[in-house]
Amino acid sequence: MSEYKLSCPQCGQHIRCTEAHFGRQVNCPTCQKPILVARPKEADLRTNSPPAAVDKPKASLLQIVVISAVAFGLCAGLSFCMGNYYLQQRAQQKDLEQARLKIENAEKLKAEKERKANAVAATAPSTNTVGGGTTSPARHE
Numbered sequence: 250m251s252e253y254k255l256s257c258p259q260c261g262q263h264i265r266c267t268e269a270h271f272g273r274q275v276n277c278p279t280c281q282k283p284i285l286v287a288r289p290k291e292a293d294l295r296t297n298s299p300p301a302a303v304d305k306p307k308a309s310l311l312q313i314v315v316i317s318a319v320a321f322g323l324c325a326g327l328s329f330c331m332g333n334y335y336l337q338q339r340a341q342q343k344d345l346e347q348a349r350l351k352i353e354n355a356e357k358l359k360a361e362k363e364r365k366a367n368a369v370a371a372t373a374p375s376t377n378t379v380g381g382g383t384t385s386p387a388r389h390e
């Protein structure tokens with residue numbers, strides 16, 4: 250005598266019955282609702298559930314496609330953001346470098362000017378005062 254499993258349509262409780270119950274009503278042991286035990290088809294008795302096994306690869310393939318698409322989108326977005334970030338960082342570094350170079354150049358020029366001024370003052374202190382705007386040959390002590 251082969252056993253047959255069915256689940257209660259009310260509470261989902263799995264109920265074991267035998268061929269003797271086919272076509273008859275049984276009471277669910279959990280919710281006490283009467284359940285009509287339908288005679289299962291020959292195919293259902295032989296194999297458990299072959300159609301579900303066929304459907305699975307399709308679903309998983311679709312899942313893989315969806316997941317990979319999402320992952321690709323995420324990666325693309327992330328790399329785009331990262332690229333932008335690095336570009337910004339690099340641009341900022343470039344700006345800083347240029348600013349630093351400018352300051353260095355300005356300081357160099359200033360130092361150069363001061364050195365030249367000092368050199369001129371050291372070599373010709375008298376002409377410096379005379380050529381300051383006055384044409385009078387007034388002499389200073």
Ligand SMILES: [Zn+2]
Pocket residue numbers: 257258259260261262277278279280281282
């Ligand atoms: Zn039930």
